[in-house]
Amino acid sequence: MYKATTRGITVSVTPxxxxxxxxxxxxxxxxxxxxxxxxxxxxxxxxxxxHWRITDAHGHVEDVRGAGVVGEEPVIPPGDSFTYTSGCPLPTPSGFMQGSYRMEGEDGSSFDIAVPPFSLDLPDMARVLN
Structure with a gap:
């Protein structure tokens, strides 16, 4: 599992x-x-x-931006969490992703939180963040 915490909000990723x-x-x-x-x-x-930065094993980078995640813009109160699963195809047998989420506070202010870099590797390959 990969983790990053920004402003008290922790993002954990399991590929x-x-x-x-x-x-x-x-x-x-x-x-x-x-x-x-x-x-x-x-x-x-x-x-x-x-916002996602997806990098394949050849170093090709694709930037993906969009509203919400999996068709939702979840509201997350203090002490609560939101979990979802999505997917990513690659043209190579390994790569990595990293990114950020734009969050909005109760007062309407916006800020970004980090999604940690995480490795996309075949089960029998060693995990390597490029």
């Missing part, structure tokens, strides 16, 4: 290779990642947007 959805002969490897966002702060926050 998993999806062999059944991957097709190495066609140059497609797929991972799922489960993210838990735990609000250890003192105010209710809402996740408004995401």
């Amino acid at each position: 998993a290779y999806l062999e059944g959805q991957s097709d190495p002969e066609a140059g497609r490897w797929v991972w799922a990642y489960t993210i838990a966002i735990e609000n250890g702060g003192t105010e209710t926050v809402q996740l408004r947007a995401r």
Whole structure:
């Protein structure tokens, strides 16, 4: 598991290779990642947007931005958490992701929290963050 804490909000990531959805002969490897966002702060926050930097084994970087996560903009009160699972295809058998979430506080102010870099590797490969 990978973790990062920003302003009392902890983001934990657990990646998993999806062999059944991957097709190495066609140059497609797929991972799922489960993210838990735990609000250890003192105010209710809402996740408004995401930004991902996805890097494959050749060093190609793709930036992905969008509203919310998995079609939601969850509200997370202090002491509560939100967990979701999503996926990422790559054209190489390894890579890594990192990013941030744009959060909104109770007063309407926005701030970014870090999503830790996490490795996307086949189960029998050593984990390496490039």
